[in-house]
Amino acid sequence: MTAELHTLTGAYALGAVSGPEERAFRRHLAVCDACREEVRELTETAARLAMAVAEVPPPGMRERVMAALPEVRQLPPHAPAPRAVRRRWRISHLALAACVAVAAVATGVAIDARHRADVAVRAEQRAAELSAVTAAPDATFHTGALTGGGTATVVSSPRLARSAVLFHGLPALPDSHVYELWYRRDGAMVPAGLLPPGRPAGAALLDGTPTGADAVGVTAEPPGGSSTPTGPPLVVLPL
Structure with missing residues (x-):
């Protein structure tokens, strides 16, 4: 059982461990310095990436994106995830969405509104794919x-x-x-x-x-x- 607990650091840092497994891993953290340090580093990474979404957009960016949205192909509707799954997504989705946001800012501001809207849609799809992988029941x-x-x-x-x-x-x-x-x-x-x-x-x-x-x-x-x-x-x- 101890060997299996060593593999849960990433899942625990992303909030994807619950129930008896979470309680067992918490007990394991109290006696395992290596896993405790690994969880600390991964949790800090998620927090730093989440803070990156606070980047201030260029003036007028929101208005240009909103104006272009009617011309962008809509994503298919999807059923809302169960509350337990949404809770597991929260940390990983923030971190991964922040990573995508930083990449979008780095592309610069000299592109037209429609291109910005297309980039935003693709970024959202990419973040959703990343979140789906980390939250998958068999991950x-x-x-x-x-x-x-x-x-x-x-x-x-x-x-x-x-x-x-x-x-x-x-x-x-x-x-x-x-x-x-x-x-x-x-x-x-x-x-x-x-x-x-x-x-x-x-x-x-x-x-x-x-x-x-x-x-x-x-x-x-x-x-x-x-x-x-x-x-x-x-x-x-x-x-």
Whole structure:
């Protein structure tokens, strides 16, 4: 049971542990320094990302976006989630939505209103996908430290066939190198996207599905990424 409790740090930090499992993990935290420190770091990451939504938008941005909304294709309606699931989403949704908000601000303000509305819709869809993965009933969380610094948590849902990575404390890479994600299938590393450059903390969906993969790896690659790893993985986390 103790070995299983070690794997709950990411889920606990995102508010996705409840009932007897939560009580058991709280007791475990009282005697496990490593898990306590890991939960503290992941919780701080979520809080910092949530605070990022306080960025002040450019003057007139709200009016331009609202004016363009009638021309943007509507998202299909969805049924409201049960109260228990919404409660589990709260922390992870704030953190992931904040990550998307920071990216939107970084795109600059010299784009027209319709483009802004399109970006907002896509950002909302991306945040919803990230939240769905972290809140999925079958989601698993695996956390590990990267060589050179920082931690990463892989969240995977076989039912949704999606995976995401939450990262914290990643040092800047030299020579404009980037952090690249990989699925490991039959011993081979398959590209699964890049982490947002220049950010020490955040979240990202992996490209493709985890079907057939047994692990997720992170490497440091030249600008733009690579088709095969150019060096040893900085971390390999099981799925």
